Amino acid sequence: MAKYLTQRFVYMVITLFLIASLTFFLMKIIPGTPFSNASKLSEAQLSIMIDKYGLDEPVPVQYANYLLNLLKGDLGVSFQFNNVGVTDIIVNSMGPSATLGALAILFGTFFGIILGVISALKQNTWVDYSSTFIAVLGKSIPSFVFAGLLQYYVGVKLGWFPVAFWRGPEYMVLPTIALAMFPLATASRFVRTEMIEVMESDYITLAKAKGASWFEIAFKHALRNALIPVVTVLGPLVVSLMTGSLVIEKIFGIPGIGEQFVKSITINDYPVIMGTTLLFAALFVVVILIVDLLYGVIDPRIRLAGGKK
Amino acid sequence: MMSQEKIAKEMFLPAEVDATKSEEISKPSLNYWQDAWLRVKKNKGAIVSMVILVLLTIMALVGPLLTNYGIDQQNIKHNNLPPRIPVLEKVSWLPFDGDLTRKNGDVYNAYEMKNVDNYYWLGTDSLGRDIFTRLWKGTQVSLYIAFLAAAIDMVIGVLYGAISGFVGGKTDNFMQRITEILVGIPNLIVVILMIIVMDPGILSITIALTITGWVGMARVIRAQVLKLKSQEYVLAARTLGLSNGKIISKHLVPNLAGVIIINTMFTIPNAIFFEAFLSFIGLGLQPPLASLGTLIDDGFKVLQLYPYQMIIPAIVISLIMICFNMVADGLRDALDPKMRD
Numbered sequence: 001m002a003k004y005l006t007q008r009f010v011y012m013v014i015t016l017f018l019i020a021s022l023t024f025f026l027m028k029i030i031p032g033t034p035f036s037n038a039s040k041l042s043e044a045q046l047s048i049m050i051d052k053y054g055l056d057e058p059v060p061v062q063y064a065n066y067l068l069n070l071l072k073g074d075l076g077v078s079f080q081f082n083n084v085g086v087t088d089i090i091v092n093s094m095g096p097s098a099t100l101g102a103l104a105i106l107f108g109t110f111f112g113i114i115l116g117v118i119s120a121l122k123q124n125t126w127v128d129y130s131s132t133f134i135a136v137l138g139k140s141i142p143s144f145v146f147a148g149l150l151q152y153y154v155g156v157k158l159g160w161f162p163v164a165f166w167r168g169p170e171y172m173v174l175p176t177i178a179l180a181m182f183p184l185a186t187a188s189r190f191v192r193t194e195m196i197e198v199m200e201s202d203y204i205t206l207a208k209a210k211g212a213s214w215f216e217i218a219f220k221h222a223l224r225n226a227l228i229p230v231v232t233v234l235g236p237l238v239v240s241l242m243t244g245s246l247v248i249e250k251i252f253g254i255p256g257i258g259e260q261f262v263k264s265i266t267i268n269d270y271p272v273i274m275g276t277t278l279l280f281a282a283l284f285v286v287v288i289l290i291v292d293l294l295y296g297v298i299d300p301r302i303r304l305a306g307g308k309k
Numbered sequence: 310m311m312s313q314e315k316i317a318k319e320m321f322l323p324a325e326v327d328a329t330k331s332e333e334i335s336k337p338s339l340n341y342w343q344d345a346w347l348r349v350k351k352n353k354g355a356i357v358s359m360v361i362l363v364l365l366t367i368m369a370l371v372g373p374l375l376t377n378y379g380i381d382q383q384n385i386k387h388n389n390l391p392p393r394i395p396v397l398e399k400v401s402w403l404p405f406d407g408d409l410t411r412k413n414g415d416v417y418n419a420y421e422m423k424n425v426d427n428y429y430w431l432g433t434d435s436l437g438r439d440i441f442t443r444l445w446k447g448t449q450v451s452l453y454i455a456f457l458a459a460a461i462d463m464v465i466g467v468l469y470g471a472i473s474g475f476v477g478g479k480t481d482n483f484m485q486r487i488t489e490i491l492v493g494i495p496n497l498i499v500v501i502l503m504i505i506v507m508d509p510g511i512l513s514i515t516i517a518l519t520i521t522g523w524v525g526m527a528r529v530i531r532a533q534v535l536k537l538k539s540q541e542y543v544l545a546a547r548t549l550g551l552s553n554g555k556i557i558s559k560h561l562v563p564n565l566a567g568v569i570i571i572n573t574m575f576t577i578p579n580a581i582f583f584e585a586f587l588s589f590i591g592l593g594l595q596p597p598l599a600s601l602g603t604l605i606d607d608g609f610k611v612l613q614l615y616p617y618q619m620i621i622p623a624i625v626i627s628l629i630m631i632c633f634n635m636v637a638d639g640l641r642d643a644l645d646p647k648m649r650d
Contacts, residue, residue, distance in 0.1 A: 015493035030506055144609075152616055156613055247586065284494075
């Protein structure tokens with residue numbers, strides 16, 4: 001286990017280092033300086049700015065400085081917002097993104113599991129077919145298309161929920177639904193397949209023979225084992241949430257990291273782009289690692305260090 | 310109650326067992342592809358999806374030629390007209406009569422108000438460009454990017470995976486370390502960074518999509534090759550003196566075909582999604598080029614006033630995504646040897 005952990009950790013560090021370097025050099029390749037759209041600056045001001053951000057130093061020195069600052073958790077200073085540290089920007093916009101992501105994954109997986117269990121128990125009935133249909137829609141329709149349609153039909157036409165912004169619980173409903181569709185679809189498919197398999201195993205037959213109720217069999221005996229493989233899709237789910245959050249936050253005007261990222265792309269705010277990129281990458285590798293470890297903890301039949309497939 | 314029907318005594322005689330008959334092959338023998346086709350045919354969803362995809366592809370190719378309008382032909386006087394189709398406009402419950410609804414609920418005919426005699430089958434956008442023409446041109450571009458990305462992914466992935474798996478040893482070890490690191494990098498980030506560096510265009514979007522896209526394919530192929538090359542028939546072929554090239558082309562490639570097809574089929578909708586996604590966050594194709602993503606993005610800006618401008622491309626992209634996913638699922642069930650019963 002310890003060996004496996006160290007190995008994974010080394011890979012994680014290498015990956016993050018590569019991404020950090022990649023973002024740094026890519027940002028250096030882009031023609032023009034970050035100040036090219038600030039035409040009001042005089043020559044003297046420009047040289048002060050360049051000096052201040054260390055842009056006149058040779059690239060290797062800049063690179064070394066950048067990496068050193070990274071280790072200290074300093075992601076640099078935003079070019080567009082006066083003297084605001086990128087770290088501060090990210091910390092400030094983390095709240096809404098985290099809330100939205102957590103809500104989406106909670107609701108998505110919860111309803112996905114329920115849908116999956118129901119369609120497994122009612123296999124090949126209209127319930128099963130309609131939940132399959134929902135899952136196909138949820139997996140296929142891009143989240144921004146779904147969000148746009150929700151916004152128009154539920155927000156504008158029916159007026160049930162606020163169309164945009166982030167001011168209270170009722171504002172969270174539409175973005176959560178839009179973002180939760182993918183986790184819901186994925187979870188329901190997975191749970192269905194696993195449930196059908198588990199329901200055929202001997203211990204379920206035994207439970208039935210002993211006269212356990214339908215509810216007990218489904219939720220106490222079958223679901224527990226059916227849920228184990230679902231943990232493996234949590235990784236891709238979190239990734240899809242990150243992708244989704246970029247557009248969902250833009251559509252609904254939620255002041256989160258995704259919206260910040262999209263905005264910084266349009267205004268060429270390189271330090272913010274680099275910072276958010278690194279944050280996304282770090283989140284990604286950490287989540288994948290946690291999911292892998294969780295899998296070993298939940299299912300004792302899998303031993304990560306020794307009998308890894 | 311048991312039925313009282315009398316059963317004839319002959320029914321209880323032992324059945325005659327004819328060894329030659331029981332071994333008889335009653336059905337024509339099928340090869341892998343015929344067998345797979347039989348399975349696909351049973352899957353109605355996959356068949357319907359295939360038909361829809363073929364229709365959409367045909368429309369993407371001939372659609373822009375069916376109207377008299379060019380893709381970037383603007384007519385400011387005719388902007389924001391809702392869909393109107395001859396004959397169908399008489400059917401009141403179809404939304405093809407050129408009517409628009411104001412915010413206060415009034416319904417008016419935009420064509421009469423603007424004194425337009427032309428028919429714009431799917432309406433016009435805010436610059437007065439015909440949406441029907443742009444929609445199919447956009448579908449064409451989206452499909453083109455998706456197919457190109459999938460093809461490049463396939464070639465690189467299959468080559469990389471096959472070499473890694475077939476050569477083995479240190480080469481494999483080294484190549485595996487590279488893919489392990491690449492898998493850790495979220496492709497969303499690579500794609501966005503690449504687009505920021507390169508100017509958005511059909512080619513740069515395709516390149517950005519393929520930079521990390523091939524890794525999944527490479528891993529699957531490597532695993533398959535590792536499994537296949539230790540099979541007895543490969544050993545037999547080697548003992549008989551077949552060269553490596555022949556073993557690959559005669560024995561490995563046909564057995565890999567199923568995996569390759571399944572993976573490619575899942576890559577295509579993914580690429581379509583990413584292209585649309587990039588357009589939506591402002592990193593997509595530049596006007597006058599259109600793709601489904603840019604059309605949705607444009608339509609989204611006027612969603613409250615002219616919903617049809619977003620809904621029409623949204624329907625097409627959703628259809629394409631659903632159909633590709635259904636076909637890919639169907640093919641996986643049909644081609645995956647593990648599913649054989």
